[in-house]
Amino acid sequence: MNVDMDTDDWLGCPTPLEMYQHQCSILVDELAETERMLSRARANISGLVQMNDLLMTGKAEAEGKLAEALEKISMLDQQYSFASVQSVKIVTQQRDYLLRENQRLLAELKLLHELHPSSSA
Template sequence: MSVDMDTEDWLGCPTPLEMYKHQCSILVDELVETERMLRRARANIAGLVQMNDLLVTGKMAAEEKLRAVEVELSRTNVEYSERGKEIMGLKMISNQNEHLRIENQRLLLELAALRGPQP
């Protein structure tokens, strides 16, 4: 039995032109969706670039403040080091003064003992 039938006339079977049109509509929908995603991605990238610029500006300001604080800290360290040297010098003088006062008291007692009782 040889059946040679043209299946294009069958109910529900699309013609090649209908299949091409359907495929084209699917591709157009995908292209529209891709363009929408691309616009959204570009907007996201623009936002990220703007955020990066703000962060770079903030970082530069923070680094400048840090440099200023480091300079101030260095100046303060030098100042306190000099004051520390002055304090150490004053402590040494105070210790020498105390030693001389004690030695003076000892010598006065010796002198008083050598002179004997005063009438």
């Protein structure tokens, strides 16, 4: 029993032309989505480029300020030599010694006043 019937139109089966049209519409939708994604990616890239430019400008400013600060430190190092720092240390030690001596003398004076209360009047 050999049946030579064309069954393409049975049960709503699409024709080859309809299948190709459907495939083309799927490809068109995918292409449109790809174009939208490409536009978003371009916008993101543009934003990243602007951010990078701002960061590079900020970095250049920070490097300039750092160079100025290093130059100032170098100048101050030359201006205030070891001898001047030593003289400040000597004065500080003298001040500390005099402060301790003053406290010791105050303690002795207080002790004398406690031992001889009548002589303080």
